[in-house]
Amino acid sequence: MGSVLRLLADHGPAFGQALLLTWKLTALSFAAGFALGVIVTVARLLPLRPLRFVLTAYVEVFRNIPSVALLIFIVFALPDLQVVIDYEPSVILTLVLVCSAFTADYLRTGINTVAGGQVEAARSLGMRPLVIITSIVLPQALRSVVQPMTSLLIALMLSTSLASQVPLPGRELTALVARIANDSAAGVSAFAVAAAMYLVSGLLIAWAGATLDKKVRILR
Amino acid sequence: MSRALEDILFDDLGSRAQAITRAVSVTVAATLLVLAAGIVVRFHAAGQFEGRLWEFFAWKTTWAFLGKGLLGTLASAAAAAVIALVLGLVLLVGRLSRLRIVRWPAVAVIEFLRGVPTLLLIYVCFLVLPSIGIKLSAYWMLTLPVGLSCAAVVAEVYRAGVLAVPRGQTAAARALGLNEARVFAHVVFPQALRYIVPALVAQLVIVVKDTTFGYVVTYGELMQNAKVLIANYRSLVPVYLAVAVLYCLVNYALSRASRRLGRPMH
Numbered sequence: 001m002g003s004v005l006r007l008l009a010d011h012g013p014a015f016g017q018a019l020l021l022t023w024k025l026t027a028l029s030f031a032a033g034f035a036l037g038v039i040v041t042v043a044r045l046l047p048l049r050p051l052r053f054v055l056t057a058y059v060e061v062f063r064n065i066p067s068v069a070l071l072i073f074i075v076f077a078l079p080d081l082q083v084v085i086d087y088e089p090s091v092i093l094t095l096v097l098v099c100s101a102f103t104a105d106y107l108r109t110g111i112n113t114v115a116g117g118q119v120e121a122a123r124s125l126g127m128r129p130l131v132i133i134t135s136i137v138l139p140q141a142l143r144s145v146v147q148p149m150t151s152l153l154i155a156l157m158l159s160t161s162l163a164s165q166v167p168l169p170g171r172e173l174t175a176l177v178a179r180i181a182n183d184s185a186a187g188v189s190a191f192a193v194a195a196a197m198y199l200v201s202g203l204l205i206a207w208a209g210a211t212l213d214k215k216v217r218i219l220r
Numbered sequence: 221m222s223r224a225l226e227d228i229l230f231d232d233l234g235s236r237a238q239a240i241t242r243a244v245s246v247t248v249a250a251t252l253l254v255l256a257a258g259i260v261v262r263f264h265a266a267g268q269f270e271g272r273l274w275e276f277f278a279w280k281t282t283w284a285f286l287g288k289g290l291l292g293t294l295a296s297a298a299a300a301a302v303i304a305l306v307l308g309l310v311l312l313v314g315r316l317s318r319l320r321i322v323r324w325p326a327v328a329v330i331e332f333l334r335g336v337p338t339l340l341l342i343y344v345c346f347l348v349l350p351s352i353g354i355k356l357s358a359y360w361m362l363t364l365p366v367g368l369s370c371a372a373v374v375a376e377v378y379r380a381g382v383l384a385v386p387r388g389q390t391a392a393a394r395a396l397g398l399n400e401a402r403v404f405a406h407v408v409f410p411q412a413l414r415y416i417v418p419a420l421v422a423q424l425v426i427v428v429k430d431t432t433f434g435y436v437v438t439y440g441e442l443m444q445n446a447k448v449l450i451a452n453y454r455s456l457v458p459v460y461l462a463v464a465v466l467y468c469l470v471n472y473a474l475s476r477a478s479r480r481l482g483r484p485m486h
């Protein structure tokens with residue numbers, strides 16, 4: 001316990017900043033990844049064969065590629081193609097791509113829970129397909145995917161640890177632990193503090209997700 | 221089998237709508253082709269089609285080396301999967317126990333391993349454990365953390381399966397006079413496994429992905445061997461592309477297998 005207190009005295013502000021950076025990376029990539037995932041989902045419904053084909057490939061590729069391989073490609077290989085993206089945007093871009101692919105996948109499962117009869121009914125009322133998607137299908141699908149999206153957000157939060165693989169100017173939690181463990185003998189307590197921060201963040205997200213789910217779930 | 225939702229949405233469009241759809245489809249296809257052409261032009265302009273960047277892919281040694289890396293990945297993933305399946309079962313039994321002294325530690329371990337990034341655990345094995353006198357080989361510095369964090373998830377997957385087995389099964393087995401352990405081992409768990417095989421296979425995808433961190437501890441898996449190739453031939457884009465394709469193929473095969481297993485048996 002004493003060693004943890006000493007560590008916090010030495011590195012307290014650094015841990016605070018690292019936690020904030022972890023949260024920032026998580027929030028930015030989730031917001032953008034979720035929005036992109038919704039767009040991909042809707043676009044995949046349209047009766048446009050080439051678009052469906054390409055977007056299905058998109059989802060499969062980014063669901064199956066290891067995030068760190070994607071990050072390394074963006075950071076180290078893209079400059080050879082004269083595409084230079086700064087480190088932090090690279091991390092966020094990586095997480096956005098992966099998050100959007102999983103969102104599209106989960107949302108598709110959510111859409112499958114909407115009964116076809118509702119769509120038939122809406123069509124016979126003369127509603128246009130796009131209106132049906134945005135006002136009947138999507139709202140129900142979104143309400144049914146709160147739980148998997150909560151898990152995805154937690155997984156995304158844990159995935160921000162891969163930012164430690166690129167020389168980001170600020171350090172997020174994992175990079176901070178790696179540095180402290182490298183420089184001093186305080187590795188064990190640094191690890192304990194970072195683990196506690198990840199755990200609490202994860203529990204907060206899980207609690208928020210469960211609360212939201214209780215509120216919006218459709219009982220069938 | 222009812223029709224897919226997009227078919228209901230867009231069936232029997234009017235002839236005008238059909239014409240519009242066709243026109244938009246063609247436009248989209250053309251745009252995508254232009255985009256692809258743009259990427260090719262970019263490759264060319266950046267000199268990425270130069271022979272020296274690609275020629276070593278024609279050599280057997282390159283593929284043998286990448287193949288060795290892939291074997292390293294699979295060797296680590298397989299051992300991690302075994303750790304996860306076995307330890308997951310232990311954690312599950314603890315989690316389901318009626319004794320608080322057993323249940324609470326199991327819950328704590330599960331929540332801890334699930335809530336901490338695998339990469340952080342790898343750094344602990346790599347940087348922290350040696351400083352307190354525990355030295356692991358590169359293989360275990362990768363495999364152990366990957367297996368541990370997967371074990372916690374597997375424990376939860378098992379639990380979902382066990383909870384899905386109808387209550388009557390347990391009651392009937394007890395009524396036949398089976399004791400607690402046999403009810404679990406012979407009646408509940410085998411049925412639970414059936415429900416969760418797809419989820420377990422899907423978990424394998426995550427294990428394979430996590431072994432990508434092998435290069436952190438310089439364990440010779442696919443990513444690490446790719447870095448060696450790059451250092452030798454200074455060919456970043458082609459090698460990373462090849463590696464990305466290999467990873468996608470392995471994981472796609474696993475995902476497909478998981479979906480296939482997820483289909484009802486009858």
